[in-house]
Amino acid sequence: MTIGLIARTAGRLIVPFIFIFGFYIVTHGHLTPGGGFQGGAVIATGVALLLVCYYYRECMEKFIPVSSFKLVESAGLILFICTALAGLVVASGFLVNWLNATGGLFGHAVAYGVNPGDLYTAGIIPVLNFAIGIEVFGALSAVLLYMFAGLKETTQEEDDAPASTPALVKGKKGGRK
Amino acid sequence: MIANLPFIAVALLMGISLATILLKKNMIKMVMGLAMLEGAVNLFLVSLGYRENGIAPIFTNAPEGADMVLPTVQALTLTNIVIGVATTALMLVLVMVIYKKYGTVNSDKMRRLKE
Amino acid sequence: MKDPSFTMRPGFVMVLIVLITLILLLPALGLTFGAPAASMTDQYYLDNSQTETGANNVVSAVVFDYRGFDTLGEATVLFIAVLGVAMIFRRVHK
Numbered sequence: 001m002t003i004g005l006i007a008r009t010a011g012r013l014i015v016p017f018i019f020i021f022g023f024y025i026v027t028h029g030h031l032t033p034g035g036g037f038q039g040g041a042v043i044a045t046g047v048a049l050l051l052v053c054y055y056y057r058e059c060m061e062k063f064i065p066v067s068s069f070k071l072v073e074s075a076g077l078i079l080f081i082c083t084a085l086a087g088l089v090v091a092s093g094f095l096v097n098w099l100n101a102t103g104g105l106f107g108h109a110v111a112y113g114v115n116p117g118d119l120y121t122a123g124i125i126p127v128l129n130f131a132i133g134i135e136v137f138g139a140l141s142a143v144l145l146y147m148f149a150g151l152k153e154t155t156q157e158e159d160d161a162p163a164s165t166p167a168l169v170k171g172k173k174g175g176r177k
Numbered sequence: 178m179i180a181n182l183p184f185i186a187v188a189l190l191m192g193i194s195l196a197t198i199l200l201k202k203n204m205i206k207m208v209m210g211l212a213m214l215e216g217a218v219n220l221f222l223v224s225l226g227y228r229e230n231g232i233a234p235i236f237t238n239a240p241e242g243a244d245m246v247l248p249t250v251q252a253l254t255l256t257n258i259v260i261g262v263a264t265t266a267l268m269l270v271l272v273m274v275i276y277k278k279y280g281t282v283n284s285d286k287m288r289r290l291k292e
Numbered sequence: 293m294k295d296p297s298f299t300m301r302p303g304f305v306m307v308l309i310v311l312i313t314l315i316l317l318l319p320a321l322g323l324t325f326g327a328p329a330a331s332m333t334d335q336y337y338l339d340n341s342q343t344e345t346g347a348n349n350v351v352s353a354v355v356f357d358y359r360g361f362d363t364l365g366e367a368t369v370l371f372i373a374v375l376g377v378a379m380i381f382r383r384v385h386k
Contacts, residue, residue: 178320178321180324180325180326181320181321181323181324181325182325183325184317184319184320184323184325185317185320187316187319188313188316188317188319188320189313191312191313191316192309192310192312192313192316195309195312195313196305196306196309199305199309200302200305200306221319224325225323225328226328226334227325227326227328228326228327228328229326229327234338234349234350234351235348235349235350235351236342236348236349236350237348237349245338245350247328247331247334248334248337248338248350248351248354249333249334249337249354251351251354252351252354252355252359252362255351255355256355256362256363256366259366259369259370260366260369262370262373263369263370263372263373264373266373266377267373267376267377270376270377270380270381271380274380
């Protein structure tokens with residue numbers, strides 16, 4: 001079903017902003033409300049907008065195959081497990097916060113109380129947020145694309161053809177024939 | 178009794194979802210009833226952890242001198258929402274396969290397993 | 293369509309649902325809305341999570357640090373759901 005040129009162009013313009021907003025929610029998960037799951041769902045909304053605007057069989061299936069989303073999802077889960085296993089090697093247990101207060105990448109220390117919020121705190125929590133974010137994004141987009149592949153859609157020639165019932169065909173001055 | 182309004186709303190939502198699952202014949206409406214039941218359970222979990230005049234449990238630019246709400250039940254609700262999404266997606270895919278094989282989504286008209 | 297049995301008639305089902313809803317109204321009588329009963333672990337999480345984990349958001353610290361195994365299980369459940377959907381919609385090549 002066609003959706004019109006204005007909606008298609010506006011949808012294509014808005015999608016980068018949706019991606020940036022979702023990425024902001026994922027990255028600031030340890031400072032503001034949000035985190036991995038919420039941000040991943042917002043990023044998947046951008047893909048859903050693209051699916052609504054364009055025909056699946058003609059435009060999307062060639063450019064964005066489903067296997068790329070499955071790859072992204074598996075990479076997210078593997079990153080989560082590797083970060084947890086690194087705690088077993090470096091510190092004393094599985095899923096131990098081994099980056100907290102060490103002075104490394106995410107290792108500033110925080111004192112108790114109200115503060116404006118520093119991005120480089122909280123140990124492995126931002127890394128886990130990023131892994132869960134790309135996993136949820138890949139999973140929801142893959143489910144959407146598989147469900148669209150099972151539907152029967154009209155092609156673009158059937159939508160652009162003039163109406164075939166004679167009662168609806170109007171004359172040149174706008175009246176019925 | 179009127180102060181416990183969230184718990185009364187939870188009981189009503191659960192009753193309506195049970196009525197939808199048991200009395201409707203369309204399979205997609207049964208899936209909708211199950212999703213509403215999961216929403217009622219999430220509402221119950223979140224409203225168990227409320228403190229009077231509490232603020233969100235976040236320390237970034239928090240207002241001074243206020244109690245914070247309990248954070249553990251919010252973590253349980255987050256997990257429950259994601260599991261609900263996974264279950265609903267699988268159920269809808271099974272309804273699509275049933276429609277392809279039987280030609281109908283009415284649960285009275287499909288009786289035997291077809292090849 | 294053959295006659296439904298006694299347990300599936302609409303009148304009996306509605307009486308049962310009204311009965312279950314009345315039983316589910318019991319928590320509304322027993323609990324109070326603004327004062328949770330036992331909150332010793334939650335008070336520990338609120339007081340000590342900022343120095344132990346370094347995160348300002350206590351819910352993120354609980355989800356990813358204090359109860360990290362639940363998040364691992366939940367990520368696996370989501371992965372298995374997508375696996376099930378992909379298995380149903382595969383193309384069988386002859």
